[in-house]
Amino acid sequence: MDLNPADESFAARLRDVLPEDVLRPVEDRYLSEPRGRFAGQAGLLALPRQVEEVSALVRAASQARVPVVPYSGGTGLVGGQVMPQGPAPLLISLERMNAIRGVYPAENVLVAEAGAILSDVQDAALEVDRLFPLSLAAEGSCRIGGNLSTNAGGVNVLRYGNARDLCLGLEAVLPDGGIWRGLTRLRKDNTGYDLRNLLIGAEGTLGIITAAALKLSSVPSGIGTAMIVVPSPEAALGLLALARSRVGEAVSAFELIHGQGLRFLDEVLPDVRQPFAERPEWCVLIEVGLAGGLDPTSALEAIFEQAAEQGLALDGVIARSEAQRADLWSVRERIPEANRLTGSLSSHDISIPLSAIPEFIRRGAEAVAGIGQFRINSFGHVGDGNLHYNVFPMPGSNRADHDHQREAVQRAVHDLVHEMGGSVSAEHGIGRMKVGELERYGDPVRLAAMRAIKAALDPAGIMNPGAVLRA
Structure with a gap:
């Protein structure tokens, strides 16, 4: 019979060690x-300082x-x-394990404990003139352990990859309490199963x-940022192809922004400078x-001019200062906040094969319209195929008025994603919400293999039960 961690005998056992x-x-x-x-529960909270x-x-x-x-x-x-059901769990927070254990600029490697905040890791890399390119809206509060555990994405996946692509080695505690000391800084290590991934x-x-050994990159000598008006999602993909043809893999971010998101900013965050x-x-x-002293502003100007000639660009603004660059990024980064303040009926973190994105946007709007009248804000990291496809009530109503339609909206969107060869979880994970x-x-077959792995490594089923796989 499972013990409740609030039981004093269990707590006493922990205090002894x-x-x-x-x-x-x-x-x-x-x-x-x-x-x-979700509202979670916990019988005990533990804040360890070291892996032991x-x-x-x-x-x-x-x-x-x-x-x-x-x-x-x-x-x-x-x-x-959070674990809302079942025996109250032991909650282990790694916030005190937040040290940068080592920085190796010659190797382009940084070793950080799992509780290190992402922005602190970025700053530690910059101190040695290196870049840790994982970047997302929550980087001032999210932690490296969570980033890796969810394989976080963000705005730079197009050039640098997901969190998985930025990790060389791990230190981890397995479900029996054993410590796997796999904190290698090696690029090549073909010694059996890949426990890291x-x-x-x-x-x-x-x-x-x-803890994790993380890959660093060279800091670009010049960064250029622009916001370009395009006539359609098809034109956006054409612009991406054009930009890559001119500067190759130097395109680090390519974010699609829908007018609905800009209008939400006007409504609830009018301080955002558009x-x-x-x-x-x-x-x-x-x-x-x-790199190499090349001028990114000139590169963006050339891209815009050619795009305008081809009908891919209608207007544009190129940042001429760091303040202007920050203003452009603020538009993109505050759209999720505007979404929350507006109140979506159903939010979807999806990925679609790149060439199919325009068709998905058209067919998705048709599918949602078949259920009722809604506003759609479709935006996100279109350069890597990841869209945040969010459905909102019309002005004058709120999501509570449409609760009875939420499941139908989600099913219509996810059925279409699946039909088009996409994923219903691009970068946020499965958690408990998407089991x-x-x-x-x-x-x-994949699910059966996942369950077999879970049973082999965690036969007691104690590790985050109910997340990813049904408990």
């Missing part, structure tokens, strides 16, 4: 998630059959960090990442980073 300040009273901030869809303490916590939980929920920055959007993206269901007096229906934010979607759309 841990420093007295590791166990803390559970605070409400650890039991919520940003979208307010994480090991002791997990080993004791394994022996007592107590569920464990790893907690990182709490910024996840699919409920992976098994743990990355597993959302804490196969173990707890405690570059166009008349809100365009479609525009893209493009950023290039060049049913994974079962509905996932390949049955």
Whole structure:
């Protein structure tokens, strides 16, 4: 029979093997998630300082059959960090394991503990004239362990890849409490199964990442940013191809922005400075980073001129200062905040084969219109095929008025994504919110293999039960 971690005998067992300040009273901030869809629970909260303490916590939980929920920055959007049902778990937060253990600029490697905040890792890299390119809206509060556990994406995937692509080695505690010391800085290591990539993206269901060796890149000598009005999503893809033909892999970000998102900014965040007096229906934010002293502004000017000649660009603004660059990025980065303030009925983090994006946008609007009258804000990292496709009530109504339609909207969108060879989770993970979607759309052979791996590594089923796979 499972023990409740609030049971004093379990707590006493932990106090016997841990420093007295590791166990803390559970605070409400650890039991919520940003979208307010799940309310968590916890019998005990632990804040370890080193991997050996994480090991002791997990080993004791394994022996007592107590569920464990790893907690990182709490910024996840699919409920992976909260456990609303079942025996109250032991919640392990890695926020005190936040050290930068080493920086190796000659190797382009940085070793960080899992609790290090992403922006602190970026700053540590810049101190040695290197770039850690993972970048997302929550970078001031999300932590590296959570980024890796969810295989986070962000705005620079087009050039540098997901979190998985930026990691060389891991230190992790497995479900029996064993410590895997795989913190290698090697680029080549063909010595058996790849446990690193098994743990990355597993959302804490196969173990707890405690530290990582991360890949760094050279800092571009020049960065150029522009916002360009395009007549259609098809034109946006044409502009991306044109930009790549001129500057190759120097295109680091290519964000599609819909006019609905700009209008939401006008409604709820009017302080955001927008570059166009008349809100365009479609525009893209493009950023290039060049080396060797090449001028990114001139490169963007040439791209715009050629795009205008080909009918791919209607208007544009190129940042001439860091302040102007920040203003352009603020438009893109505050759209999710405007979405939250407006209140979506159904939000979707999806990916589509690049060439199919315009067709998906058209067919998606038709499918949603068949259910009712809604506003759609389709925006995101179109350069890597990732769209945030969010459906909102019309002015004068709110999402509570349409709760009865939420499931139909989600099903219509996800059915179309699946039909077109896409994914219903591009960068946010599965968590608890999308377990049913994974079962509905996932390949049955792959799901069977995932369940077999889970059973082999975590036979007691204690690690983040109910996330990714149904408990």
